[in-house]
Amino acid sequence: MAKEIGVTVKRSEDFSEWYTQVVLKSGLADYASIKGFMVLKPYGYEIWERIRQVLDEEFKALGHRNAYFPTLIPESFLKREAEHFKGFTPEVFWVTKTGDDELSERLAVRPTSETIIYDSYSRWIQSWRDLPLLINVWNSVLRAEIKSTKPFIRSSEFLWQEGHTAHETREEADKEVMEILNVYRKLIEDYLAIPVLAGYKSDAEKFVGALYTTTLEAMMPDGKALQMGTSHNLGQNFSKPFEIKFLGRDEKEHYAWTTSWGVSWRLIGAVVMVHGDDKGLILPPKIAPLQAVIIPIFYSEKDKDRVLAKAKKVKEALEKENVRCMVDDRFQYTPGWKFNDWELKGVPLRVEVGPRDVDEGVVTVARRDLKGKKTVGDMEAPSYVKKTLEEIQNNLFQKASTMLKEKTITVKEYGEFKSILEEKGGFLKACWCGSPICEEKIKEETGATIRLIPFDEKPFSQCLYCEREATKVAYFAKAY
Numbered sequence: 001m002a003k004e005i006g007v008t009v010k011r012s013e014d015f016s017e018w019y020t021q022v023v024l025k026s027g028l029a030d031y032a033s034i035k036g037f038m039v040l041k042p043y044g045y046e047i048w049e050r051i052r053q054v055l056d057e058e059f060k061a062l063g064h065r066n067a068y069f070p071t072l073i074p075e076s077f078l079k080r081e082a083e084h085f086k087g088f089t090p091e092v093f094w095v096t097k098t099g100d101d102e103l104s105e106r107l108a109v110r111p112t113s114e115t116i117i118y119d120s121y122s123r124w125i126q127s128w129r130d131l132p133l134l135i136n137v138w139n140s141v142l143r144a145e146i147k148s149t150k151p152f153i154r155s156s157e158f159l160w161q162e163g164h165t166a167h168e169t170r171e172e173a174d175k176e177v178m179e180i181l182n183v184y185r186k187l188i189e190d191y192l193a194i195p196v197l198a199g200y201k202s203d204a205e206k207f208v209g210a211l212y213t214t215t216l217e218a219m220m221p222d223g224k225a226l227q228m229g230t231s232h233n234l235g236q237n238f239s240k241p242f243e244i245k246f247l248g249r250d251e252k253e254h255y256a257w258t259t260s261w262g263v264s265w266r267l268i269g270a271v272v273m274v275h276g277d278d279k280g281l282i283l284p285p286k287i288a289p290l291q292a293v294i295i296p297i298f299y300s301e302k303d304k305d306r307v308l309a310k311a312k313k314v315k316e317a318l319e320k321e322n323v324r325c326m327v328d329d330r331f332q333y334t335p336g337w338k339f340n341d342w343e344l345k346g347v348p349l350r351v352e353v354g355p356r357d358v359d360e361g362v363v364t365v366a367r368r369d370l371k372g373k374k375t376v377g378d379m380e381a382p383s384y385v386k387k388t389l390e391e392i393q394n395n396l397f398q399k400a401s402t403m404l405k406e407k408t409i410t411v412k413e414y415g416e417f418k419s420i421l422e423e424k425g426g427f428l429k430a431c432w433c434g435s436p437i438c439e440e441k442i443k444e445e446t447g448a449t450i451r452l453i454p455f456d457e458k459p460f461s462q463c464l465y466c467e468r469e470a471t472k473v474a475y476f477a478k479a480y
Contacts, residue, residue, distance in 0.1 A: 006340060010278050015222040016150075022272055023151045026281045026345050036145040036156035040265070043345065046289035047268055048159060052138065054191055054287075055161060055263070058183045064134040064163065069116050071139075072107040077115040080241040083209050088112070091143035093156075109142045114209070114234070114260055117164045118242040125166055125256060127247050132176070133166040152269030153226070153480050160264035166244060166256040170235070173257035177231045180261045181214050184229035192267060193284040193396040194218050194274050195404050196228055197427065197475060199452030204436055207260070211235030217451045217475070219407045220273045223425020225451045225477035228270060231261035274400050275369075281346025282368050284396050285389040292318060292325040292385060293342045297335045297354035311353045314363060314381065318351075321382045323389070325351075343368060348392050349385060369395055408475075412461040417476070421446055427477050431470035433463035441465055448476040 007025060011018045023029050028044035031037075040048065056066070072095060078088070093109040096102065110116070117135070125133060138161050145156040152158075163180060167173045181198065188194050196216040200206075206213035210232040218228050238244070239255040248254045275282040285291050296311040298304045311327045318325045328338050335352075342350055352364040352373075363381050366373045369392050376384045407426030411417045417428055428448070432438060442465055443449050452475050459470035 006344060007278060007280055011221065011276065015273075018278075019269075019273060019276075020151065022276050022280050022344075023269075028268065028272070028281075029151045031149075031151070034156075036149050038149070038151050038155050038157075040159065043289065044265075044268060047271075047283070047287055048265055050287040050289065051187065051191070051263075051267060052161070054187050055183065056136075058186070059136050059163070062134070062179060062183070063132075064136045064165075067135045067137060068139065069113055069120070069137060071110050073110055073113075073116045075106040075108060077119060078108055081115065081209050081238055083237075086208070088143070088208070091145075093142050093144060110139070111141055111143050112260075113137060113139070113141075113162055114164065114238055115242070118238050118244055118258070121164075121166055121239075121256070121258075122243045122245075125244055125246050128168055128249050128254075130246060131166060131168050131256065132172060134163075134176075135165065136161055136163045150269075150480070152266050152272070158264045158266070160262050162260060162262040165259045166239070167259070168246075168248070168254070168257070170233075170257050173233050173235075173259050176259045177214055177233045177261070180259075181216065181229070181231045184216055184231070184261075184263055187263075188216060188218070188228050188267070188270075189397065191284065191286045192271055193286075193393055193400060194228070194270055195397065195401045197404075197408075197452055197454070199454040199475070201230070202436075202439060202450045202453060202474070204439055205450055207232045207234075209234060209237050210260075211237065215452050217427075217477075218270055218274070219404050219427055219477070220270070220480070221403065222273075223407060223478070225427065225479040226266065226270050226273070227451070227479065228267060229261070229263040232259060234258045234260060274403075275396050276346070279340075280344035282396065283346035283348060285348045285393050288346070288348055289324065290326060290345075290347045291323050291389055292349040292351055293338075293347045294318075294325060294327045294351045294353060295335055295338050295342075296327065296329060297352055303355040303358075306358050307353055307355060310358050314351060314353060314378075317378075317382045318385055321386050323382070323385055348389060351381075351385070367392060410460075411464070414464055417464060418446055421448055421476075421478065425478060427451065427475045429473065429475050430464040431459040431461045432472050432474040433466055433468050434471045435463075435466065438463060438465040442476065447478050449479060450474045451477050451479060 007021045009017045030039045088111045095107040140159050142157045196218050201213040213232045215230045216228045218226050236255040244256040294311050296307045298307045350366040361378050362375050410429045457473040463470045
């Protein structure tokens with residue numbers, strides 16, 4: 001039986017299966033032979049490189065520098081911050097031997113790097129003159145995935161970046177947290193074309209060991225929320241057990257204030273979910289490895305040379321406008337097969353060059369996000385392509401913003417809350433008294449968690465669950 005090449009399920013009918021097929025068949029990733037792990041293929045890695053480049057420039061503009069720390073972390077380091085260690089215990093992979101010899105101390109395979117980094121910071125920081133210390137790390141972390149594996153969203157190893165900074169005062173740490181959250185928001189909204197909601201995590205949902213956590217949350221088409229990035233003020237919760245102390249301007253000894261923050265390759269999963277359709281991926285131009293693919297169309301040797309010659313000229317003209325493009329001159333495939341292949345891969349624009357286009361001095365341009373084609377003169381083509389790429393970027397963001405608006409519903413009564421959550425999902429904006437008991441009861445009874453507490457919204461009714469006076473607005477949702 002022939003293997004199905006394209007996506008065989010509709011997004012609206014089986015979202016989970018649709019997502020997995022798009023990821024695998026578009027060439028972003030593949031499952032590894034080890035349960036819970038995945039392989040990032042070149043096409044997927046190229047998207048990660050685009051994301052990395054954007055963030056790296058932003059981090060460095062704010063004074064951060066890249067470094068690298070060991071993959072293996074002594075168990076004693078993790079135990080220094082007991083609350084932090086407790087939160088990660090079920091997920092940790094342990095190294096207990098070298099060859100046949102037992103180690104004197106178990107080594108954790110990095111689930112996150114706070115402890116190994118802060119051990120170094122305790123030696124590097126001696127004076128207020130050593131602060132702030134602003135370091136970012138590009139690495140992978142391993143956390144045993146005890147739930148179901150989902151490429152990019154849930155796997156036992158994932159690529160990410162984690163920033164770790166140390167400051168003189170809480171105010172400086174607070175500023176760092178918000179600056180980084182804004183960097184993430186710019187990446188996600190301006191480059192990935194995905195609108196997000198910003199706010200604080202509740203104490204139950206914050207990073208283990210943090211003073212507080214700020215978060216960016218996005219809504220997926222199936223009504224589930226996805227955490228896109230977090231930025232944490234760790235207070236002095238790590239600097240005290242790791243002895244990160246400095247001599248202050250007042251000649252007294254102080255503990256540093258630390259922050260940590262990160263985003264992972266789950267951002268790629270969000271792009272697939274939010275923008276994709278029944279044909280496959282639709283990539284925002286700003287992060288697409290290829291922004292335009294040029295497809296030569298000919299059916300005789302007579303037309304072959306002149307069509308290919310023009311296709312190469314079109315490529316040169318587009319590259320002068322800094323458009324990432326290529327000529328698909330694979331002769332073993334038909335033009336129709338190539339159309340479907342590049343639609344599956346989500347390339348924003350397709351430029352067709354056939355014998356008639358050569359004769360008439362035009363090219364035919366098709367957008368991935370909309371149906372239809374447009375014929376454009378050779379001279380106008382580069383500027384038209386540039387303008388159209390901007391339109392695609394904006395259109396994807398507007399469509400995603402409309403979806404977010406439609407899937408954000410304000411509720412005041414718990415019965416209505418449960419009904420909407422069951423039927424539609426989405427973000428349910430409600431009021432909350434701040435009690436962890438109410439929060440836990442809602443989670444137990446509905447599966448919804450507090451995704452964020454907005455920075456500046458005032459309560460508009462009583463607590464959703466206990467009906468006592470509310471102190472906060474909270475956005476609830478089921479989440480990945």
